[in-house]
Amino acid sequence: MTISKILIAGRQVYLRRFYATTPKLIETTRDDTGIDIISMAKPPVNSINTELLSALKTSLLEAQSNRSKGVILTSSLPTIFSAGLDITEMFTNDKKKITDFWSTLQDTWLTLYSLNIPIAVAINGSSPAGGCLLAISTEYRVFVEGKHTIGLNETQLGMIAPKWFQDLYVSLLGYRQAELALLRGSLFKPEEALQIKLVDELAKDKTDAIEKCKNYILSYNNIQSTAGTITKLDMRNDLIQWMKENKEVDVNRFVEYIQLPKVQHGLKLYMEQLKRKQ
Incomplete structure (x- = not known):
């Protein structure tokens, strides 16, 4: 065997090992009805960082382009849907890192919120803050019973839920209920939610949650897909257009706020608290 062939063979072995050991952040399966089940798989808590967001966006676009009948978003973790935005992405003085993270969140959210095929979510565990954002950006939400909670609890963490988070809440809960929940950073048990x-x-x-999500998606079998998509996008158009027109303003506002010394100090204390719990 020539030296070049040895080098090529060695590189192929390395690549196979690399891909075999690289953790897969998103797992996608398609059932016999043509529905894609997209599961977040980033232990221990599906904390939402740039890499997970990018992988989720790719999976959503692939389902859309591969003529999936619909998408069910869920988690591969047994008791957690998503613990929210990854604090380590925000606890930093690196402005570029924060900007890239928030821009990726915006882009992934736009993909999720404007997906042109039906999408439901099987919330199989805790879903605070950013986890709640992902859930409420779908069309239909099924929550597994238990002691876990869901909600935009940013104020409890010394954070501010941006306008697009707030507008989603208002669209679901009504203005007064959303206002109180956002001000208090309320978390809701399944029955309350x-x-x-x-x-x-x-x-x-x-399993039951996924089945109910499937029933929702399959309920559109007799609906002309183009009509359904246009109706969905028309109803969501105001917030979609707002985001497209205000992405830079939204990023700048977030970066400016998150870099405030008191906010960074609060994030530090929160991270220390999490470490003590582990």
Whole structure:
């Protein structure tokens, strides 16, 4: 064997090992009905960082382009949907890192919120802050019963829920209920979330939640897909257009706020608290 062939063979072995050991952040399967189940798989808590967001966006676009009948978003973790935005992406003085993270969040959210095929979410565990954002950006939400909670609790963390987070809340809860929940940073148990219409159904476990999500998606079998897509995008157009027109302003506002010394100090204390719990 020539030296060049040895080098090529060695590189191929290395690449196979690299891909075999690189953690997969998103797992996608397609069932026999043509529905894609997209599961976040970033232990221990599906903290939302730049890499997870990029992988999620790619998976959503692939499902859309591969003629999926619809998407069910869920988590591969047993008791957590997503613990929210990754604090380590924000606890930094690196302005470029923060900017890239927030821009990726915006882009992934736009993809999720404006997906042109039906999308439901099987919330199989805790879903605060950014996890709640992902859930409420879908069309239909099924929450597994249990002690876990869901909600935009940013104020409890010394953070501010941006306008597009707030507008989603208002669209679901109504202005007054959303205002109180955002000011208090409220987290809701499954029964409470159903009562205030933050979720559409409850399920006894993840399997049941996925089945109910499938039923929602399959309910569109007799709806002309183009008509359904246009109606969905028309109803969501105001917030979609706002984001497209205000992305830079939104990024700059977030970066300016998150870099305030008191905010960075609060993030530091929160990270120290998490370490003590581990």
